[in-house]
Amino acid sequence: MSHEAQWKVRVELHEEDGRTTARADLETGGTPITGRGTARCAPGDADVPAIGDEFAAGRALRDLGDRLLEAAEKDVEAHGAAPEPRTSTPYAWPV
Structure with a gap:
């Protein structure tokens, strides 16, 4: 089975008083997924x-990736299979 797709990610940033917020929106042609991050x-x-x-932006994209993996895990479970366990690496930088 051959398959090709193109997904678009839009990242919006806003900075005020030394605080930056980011929103990353993924368009897959289905349900949109949004990740958020701050600094x-x-x-x-x-x-x-x-x-x-x-x-x-990095934190928003990491959050988006986590949400995308969660969606994939739910889809796998809906098809009767168990997803592989995920691991994460902690970061020392404050959020």
Whole structure:
């Protein structure tokens, strides 16, 4: 069976008062999936919006990936199979 698909991800960023929020929307042609992420500038650090964008967008995309995996696991279970256990690596950076 051959299959091709094209999915689009849109990431929107908003920064205000040293806090950046990100929203990542995945369009698959079915139910849309959204991930969210935030970042904040630590007191005493230089306010560099591009760094906040990177952290917030990365966290939103990681959240989107987790939500996509959850959707896939539910689909697998709906077809009578058990999904493989997932593992995650913790990060030391504050959210």
